[in-house]
Amino acid sequence: MLSDLFSPSVQHWLDIAGIFVFAISGALLGVRKNFDVFGMAVLAEVTALGGGLFRDLVIGAVPPAAFTDLGYFLTPLLATLIVFFLHPEVERITTAVGVFDAAGLGLFCVTGTVKAYSHGLGLTQSATLGLATAVGGGVLRDVLAHEVPSLLRWDRDLYAVPAMVGAAIAAVMIRFHALHGPTNAVPVLTAFSLRLLAMRFNLRAPRAWHRRSRAVEEV
Amino acid sequence: MLSDLFSPSVQHWLDIAGIFVFAISGALLGVRKNFDVFGMAVLAEVTALGGGLFRDLVIGAVPPAAFTDLGYFLTPLLATLIVFFLHPEVERITTAVGVFDAAGLGLFCVTGTVKAYSHGLGLTQSATLGLATAVGGGVLRDVLAHEVPSLLRWDRDLYAVPAMVGAAIAAVMIRFHALHGPTNAVPVLTAFSLRLLAMRFNLRAPRAWHRRSRAVEEV
């Protein structure tokens, strides 16, 4: 079935894993911003579940999955606890966290696209909501933590583009009835690999035309 | 009936009172931020109604109460007018405002929990939405006013915890069919008292483990 990329139980555990790594990034930002443990938990929940919450409100799937699956809700609290006690250790494995985050990005852009399409949206809009599912939580995290959203900044490695490519591939495969069973891995792995490449080679998107030549002074 | 903590008319006036004190805190922040009178009104509306609006969108209760009950909408405008003309006087009774705000917090965390449960959510999720109802407006107020959300900061007296405890007690009482008539006052008064204690004794939540020892330098 379209809305299950993999078998339901595998899908569920992949979702939980994605939620967990997104929550880690939220809780870590809470530590850096000197928030208390409840602030860390709020950022963890928002980072992990915010993108899917937005998608579900837009497609009218209420109550959203974030409020019906208890595992989705409790996972960010577990991530908060781990970061609370072990944050220096978690910071030290920041590359590993980045790799898992890339996996979450790849997974969520595809599941978001598929869920939106299965609720009757067009292919372009489904891919857009897939992108929003993958990156929305991070934007909400930054807004709540009073930071410029990392997604919008030119001096960060590509983050939206891998999710956009993954969502677009998923939409095209849906269009040609090619997204089922093992082929689901194609868009997920494409987005995952692109994000890893962006991290490895510091790939960035251009700013508006005439700005580029002044980039050095502005940094 | 579950969704009426007290008799309908008493409930309605308590809601209006809670909305009024939340709106006062929004309008006062507007004065401090040097916003104009319309900015004050926007912050007053958002602080007073934002939490309930989020809850209603999540449970699918559209149009939300904020847009169906004219009294809910007009009360923040009244609060704005009062703060516009009398803000030095209102600032002077800031402790009294804090006590009323604590009462609003106690009331909204319980009514939010009950309303979410009566729309079919689980007990944990209902308590979470009760918490969001009580604190969501304040977070939106701070985000719109371009401040670090007071809720997340470690150097503020406990605010989420009293609402969390009140919502949790309400959920447990719902579970054991013990929330009806006068017993409704139990979670409301518990949250209210906890918030007053937090204000009186400057109770705070811990930050991540290794940070505590450096707390003095960081302030």
Place this chain on the structure above:
Amino acid sequence: MLSDLFSPSVQHWLDIAGIFVFAISGALLGVRKNFDVFGMAVLAEVTALGGGLFRDLVIGAVPPAAFTDLGYFLTPLLATLIVFFLHPEVERITTAVGVFDAAGLGLFCVTGTVKAYSHGLGLTQSATLGLATAVGGGVLRDVLAHEVPSLLRWDRDLYAVPAMVGAAIAAVMIRFHALHGPTNAVPVLTAFSLRLLAMRFNLRAPRAWHRRSRAVEEV
């Protein structure tokens, strides 16, 4: 029909034009904030479609128009492309952009009011949602770009008031069954003209009472 101010095709092109000019303002802020091209596109989409998205979520019109009409979605991307390559030229015609933005403001406050009313909301609430439709996108744009919302600041020319007046006139005309065919232009043009006057004569709203005398020092 109430929800069509003008003939459907004229209405649609007016909507697209309003979305386009709002998107220009979003993309330009992205250039000023030194965001990359994807950050510019996010701000353009959010500015152009955010107000209507909020309105549609509140009235339960899901999926919102922003996710059903492909033209609504693609127009901000076109605006982003233009700003990306031509932003110095676009900045130079900033007055013209302001005039088009005023036209968008006038149009959206009325279409928002009419759409909310046709979904069963009261007249006051419909006018409020009309206001939110017109100004909501700009507030979201400023929050995402990590700026104090221009709407709330006292040192900006009146922006909410023209939209508020336009929405209120539309609501009163609906009440007396006077909003149909050519009379639709009355509230649109009133809001448009008021905004132009505010820009021309730097009209501003007052801040809280005792602040006014200190205005000079505070600037």
